[in-house]
Amino acid sequence: MQLPSNPSSNAAYQLLIVEDEYVIANNLKLMLQKAGYTILGIARSVDEATKLIKQQTPDMVLLDIYLKGEATGIDLSRQLEDTTIPFIFISANDNQRVLEQVKNTDSSGYIVKPFRERDILTTLEIARYRQAHSKEMKLREEKVLQVALTDALSDNTPWADRLLRVAQLLLPNIPFEYLTLGFAQEKFRLAFCFHRVGFDEYETVSPESFWKMAGIPLEQALAAQGDVAKQGAGRYNHNDFESLCRKYRPMQALAHTYRLESALVLAFTSTRMGPVVLSFFSRQPDTYLTRHLNLLERLEQPIVLTLDRIFAYEEVARLSEKLQQENTYLQEEVKSSANFEEILGTSQPLMQVFNLVSQVAPGDTTVLLMGESGTGKELFARALHNLSARKGKIMVKVNCATLPANLIESELFGHEKGAFTGAVDRRIGKFEVAQGGTIFLDEIGELPLDLQAKLLRVLQEKEIERLGGKTPIKTDVRVIAATNRELEKEVADGRFRMDLFFRLSVFPILLPSLQERRGDIPLLATHFAKKFARRLGKPFPGFKASTVEELVSYNWPGNIRELENLMEQAVILNDGKNPVALGRSLGTHLFAARETSLSAATQLDVSATLNVDRAMAKDLPGVKQQHQESERDYILTILQKTNGRIRGAGGAAELLNIKPSTLEYRMERLGIRKTLTIKESGK
């Protein structure tokens, strides 16, 4: 190291002495003048020094700590730092408290009184050398810091770890006891707080839980943070910090909890992430200096560029994962090729459902589809999606009954890498895949209770959290749920949460069973038979008249799915020339209950016999009458089997798989009257 020791080169270097003891100050002046330095003046207090500096800016200040008046050399050092004038402390006060204060300044040296001439000149020369090279050194140091920050941010570790590393790297340059870092974007929020609990020890505080504990709504806290950030980069020491706290309650709560007394805030905007706010807090009231702010401002651009690059990369990764999953769903959808137009039927109960669907479809209302298995719940869920504004986006189906219990949560909400044994990679859940679209939660009644609670939270907060994830993710997903269980009963039995039930059943739609819409059976049967004939490359020669009759009178516990399956079998067995009939085995499958034929039934001598009011039946016109007769015959057969018993185990209602009251209603409608004494009549 070469020091500028030549006295002639010292002449241009101007010094200010700030010292209240005349003898020392004068001695120092003589010493320095002898070495060739120019002395601008001697100030005995901070006020005098400030005045002199205003008249002429010195190249360096030699600064005592305790001066005349209230203000100390430490106070003056803050001003000097702000105006980037270097200074060297000269003090007899080497106690711990003073040293601590000095450490927090940016002094170029510290000389203990009494000093020797040599000490002064050497310290001064080193300080001048540093001054000359400090710009270059600072730039180099900052470059190193920039690279380290970029590396830390791009590291493939969870965000909390990356940001902690950023905090650690910044600490030597910007002191803090508490640091918050947050990004806010409509659909994405990431915020972390680090509380410094030791020299290089930190505790990560979740902002959500902190604000909850402080009794401040998260939105209010974020808004305050946003408002502070809007004021631009700033440092808040002493009174400035106090008035900041008075203005913003969340800031006050934070300061109170962690005993914070000053802050340094930097806000910048990342193209992808929107506003990013970085706030440092200290327990000293005067920690933050202009140089801290300047450093942050210089670091802003590299940080923004790095963040933008990372988020662009993460977005691409997320989208390609979403795309991949969407592809799988789309392929499945193509296979199931279900469209609204394919919902066949003209019966009254179905028309009512159509009305409800068209009313509720356009909005974002949660819909609960209820109905027996095979009544078309999935088909209607798709119709709801296709009639909504979300039509262009995906509808994701989740069958809550077929997912293994231990995987449901990860399937629905996704997981982070390492969230559980076997989670070797990060995976997004179905809620995230459905972003912007619809999620169809089929068989919702099968969802385990603990997940019901999590689902409720998602519906209420409209955000999900991946398993092992630390930050909630905003969701924009419409929920359609379906069940073939009686959810109210499930609630009463404690198997389904009542709050979730109310959340889901904002708009319930009950799908009619096939037997409640028998009028649609010929249409549906023909549709399915034609579909399978086309698939098999066969002509469809129509149905045998008795087949249609049989189909209409059957009670279809498996509903449309059963009809569809049966039609597939019937078409396979059909030769493509003769009208489609139910093969013997199929007939047996379907009409086991009819093995006891009606003619045989007439010969039965039962104690409780039945009376058919034929007159009523005669009023029914055409096909409808035909259907009703088949239904009536069928019910009669069952009643004869049960000796006319409707209710209880083995009763007709149970065999028919309908409620006793429904059966009684139908009997009345079909003109079946129960008499206790008369034998079968009218046949």
Ligand SMILES: Nc1ncnc2c1ncn2[C@@H]1O[C@H](COP(=O)(O)OP(=O)(O)OP(=O)(O)O)[C@@H](O)[C@H]1O
């Ligand atoms: N109105 C209809 N018109 C034409 N096809 C229908 C109709 N309703 C249902 N289907 C067909 O019936 C079959 C069963 O329907 P879907 O799978 O939607 O029933 P679901 O109520 O969801 O059954 P589950 O409760 O067992 O899941 C499907 O192949 C569907 O295409």
